[in-house]
Amino acid sequence: MNRLLLSLSLLASFALSARAVETLRPEQLKPGMKGYGLSVFNGTKPERFEVEVLGVLKNAFPKQDMILIRMSGANLEKTKIIAGMSGSPIYINDKLIGALAYGWSFENDPLAGVTPIHNMLAELDKKTGSSSSALPAPRSTLPDDFTTPRPLLTPLSLGGFSPRTIELVSQKLQRFGLLPIAGGGGSGDSSAELRQPLARIEPGSALGVQLIRGDLNATAVGTATYVDKNKILAFGHPFFQGGRVEAPAVLAEVHTIMSSLAISFKMATGIAEVGSMVGDWQSCIVADTKVKAAMIPVAVQVVNPDTGDSERYAMEVIDNEAFSPLLVQMAIAEAIAVTSGSSQETTVRVALEAELSDRTVRVTDTFFNPAGGLLDPDSLAPLVGIFSTPFGHPTVKRISVNVAATLTRQTAEIKRAYFSKSQVERGEHVSLSVVLKPFGQPEITRTIEIEVPAASDLMRELNVSVLAGANAPADIAPPDSLNDFLDAIQKRHRSTELVALVQSPTQGLQYRGKLLKRLPASALAVLDDSSRTDVINAADIQQLVLPTDWVLTGQASARVPIRQE
DSSP states (O other): HHHHHEEEEEEHHHHHHHHOBBBBOOOGGTTOOOEEEEEEESSSSSSEEEEEEEEEEEEEETEEEEEEEEEESSHHHHHHEEEEETEEEEETTTEEEEEEEEEETOOSSSEEEEEHHHHHHGGSSSSOOOOOOOOOOOOOOOOTTTOOOOOOOOEEEESSSOHHHHHHHHHHHBBBBBBEEEEOOOSGGGOOOOOOOOOOOTTOOOOEEEEEEESSSEEEEEEEEEOOHHHHHHHHSSSSOBBBBOOEEEEEEEEEOOOOSSSSEEEEEEEEEEEEEEEEEOOHHHTTOOOOOOOEEEEEEEEEETEEEEEEOOOEEEEEEEEHHHHHHHHHHHHHHHHHOSSOOOOEEEEEEEESSSEEEEEEEEEEEEEOOOGGGGGGGGGGGGOOOOOOOOOEEEEEEEEEEEESOOEEEEEEEEESSBOTTTTEEEEEEEEEEESOOOEEEEEEEOOOOOOSSSOOOOEEEEEGGSSSOOOOOOOOOOOHHEEEEEHHOOOEEEEEEEOSSEEEETTTTTTEOOOOHHHHHHHOOOOOTSEEEEEEEEEEEOOOOSEEHHHHHHHHOOOOO
């Protein structure tokens, strides 16, 4: 009943907020014209600040002008432009001219660039639909070019994440114009934890976009510019230029303004779901109060046998091929860091299961980190390759991750490899000895049985290279379809596998995403036809895999003559 009342209250609030607003185009503005802007500096109520038009930069962006303004009041003389003010509506003669959106590095005065409202209103007519498959366009946010206007950084309030994890992912998030800050967020399952808003959504309200919600939270905070019935225009610049993309939109509460000589920013958290972002375009983002964003449920279970600790994290992440893998990596890394509870050397075993629309993908691997539970999220990237493929974006229904973190160093180095015989014959099985040096233990020897091929003019020796699984090539052809690509993810070698690459005198072929080896001459004659474009020559290298208990490093090689017949 409470949730129903909340939904009705929100709908009523939006109905009240929707109103016709008079506007001015850039060509109607003149330097010296004065007006005001609206933004939230504390709580949820928009406050007024003063503005003066300085001029208009024609065609500052593709088919888009930029209005230059000077701001005053609301302590802006001290803080200068504030990250999180993106989208603040600007009015001249009580007529809306656009959204505050751009700034410069190292500015002494509170100057800003405004996106014209008519560019933003054009986005209302764009069709919504399935999420865009386009990757976000990275944009530098470093203050290395103080002459170029840049979209204001968007504060990304991270709740439940440790400062160490935030530091590890900070640069990746900043590439997309996000300013990661340690903030807060709801705990538990999705939006059920969000409380009733203290004020209705209106121009100037703080509007957040949730990338993660649940036991971990990531909410990007900007400002609403314009409300038209069930549609909201905000930010005044791209969020991450995702096109048609969905993510929960929330009313945010600003706790304080963090004033800084480097970057002042709003510290805020979401307090009520108000619909979904449905578009992310050049001039603004568009939210729809009648849409509920489709999110991907993610469950992470972490156990630490050494301490007896066990934690389960439940959350939802945005369904986007660029952000989803990074967010899942962040969630796993944070869960590991908390549960390991130590800066001791840590070995981590991760098993990820992703349920797709027509199949389930399972990937496992083991990682070692000398810094303890602080696992670099980049190392987990191969586990989440399902999100970004050359064959489209598969539908991911859910993800579950099981992690075991032990406070031990389970590593070994490949020291050398050798054959026990000085000569071998075709067809016999010969033992390859591989010497491993586990950390803190004596050397041990593992053996791999290899069938000796026939000698040829091109190959008179049996050559074998031994690699750690993490450095060994996958025993597959380049994928030819989405299913091939997903198969390849599951077939990649694990870091605990010892992989022997055995050279062969015969030729292999790649055919429609398959790697064909040890083919008889008759088959080669049929397939290796110059008129066929779907057949490519490939090296015929046999791969022999031996599982071990250690995360392996290093490599070795061995060779032995093959007796001529």
